[in-house]
Amino acid sequence: MSSPKDPITVAYYPELAKIINNDPTAIERLEIECGVCQDKMSNPEDKTCSAIILPCGHMFCPPCVREFRQYNISNDVPSRCPVCRFDLKSKVCGCPDDKDTLFDPTQNQDEDLLARLQEQISRRKGTCVWCQMTTLARGLRCITLYLYDPVPIIKAGLMLRVTVEKRDEKEIRVETDKSEVIKQLPISPELMELFTIASESLDTAWYGPRAPGEESCPFNFELALCKRFPEDHEYWPHRRGQLESSRYEWSEYENLDRLAHALGDAVKLSEAFTSDVAYKNYKEKVRDDERQDYMYFVCWDVVRRIDLAQDIEEHHSDTDDQDTQDNENGRLYAVAAIQVIGGLLDSVHQFRAFLARHIC
Structure with a gap:
């Protein structure tokens, strides 16, 4: 129990609420520190406190909350409290709710706040706006690759980027890749029809069926070629494998x-937004497709390395017999690797022959 003159440093809301409710002077002695960065979140002079209360009760400054949320999303890490590891997931997509509970440094504190916050988590359903928009944009990129020849894209060392923007809310905008745009591409009527099929379902999930006479598609779309990622980029294998x-x-x-x-694919994408179960099933299919894209990348990379090794050998014809034998063994091991990896793909023999003819 703190004395009347001790600073109040507790950053756990249930305990802090009891202290404030039992001691009217506690508000004037708040010196609460963020549990992550250790910076002070309270200012006794003007009786303010910039702190977010998580459903577990721990309190952090807004910048740290934003940072660890973004880290979790970017690295596909479950959203948990940095202190007690309480599960903060409140959506089907695994993202926390974006409505923060700010600490209000007044004399009367709500000691039942945590119970309500945790009850809200158990009741929340659906998927957050940004995950839905990202799913839509990535799905549209896959659809686009059926209609745009990937060979010129590959030879130019570029990537295909799709951008989706809410027409009446410009801040709701998602790009499949953050890279420099080289060239804007036209969207053909056929492709726009496919985009509309997929996106109308998301709009219906948000706002319900449109009234007769309303605009047919509430989204703007952009298609562009952009610089590809460097080979050490985490997304490079997937992007190249997809191409x-x-x-x-x-x-x-x-x-x-x-x-x-x-x-x-457009119909399957549209169905993903019809229910939580449909969304989870679609995301699982996407993960399977991404694993297959990665295997395409591995096969392509192995064949490319074999081709490079053969080119090097042709320029070093004076290599001694032992080195030549070692190189030959290396190529044989690489070919064997293709057979092992290729067994995981459909029509692998045709794909290997295709790569051998079109490697670039």
């Missing part, structure tokens, strides 16, 4: 078949 997968499909399917696949 290689698309290039393989372009070699295997005719235009009408690709359009049919694109339409099928």
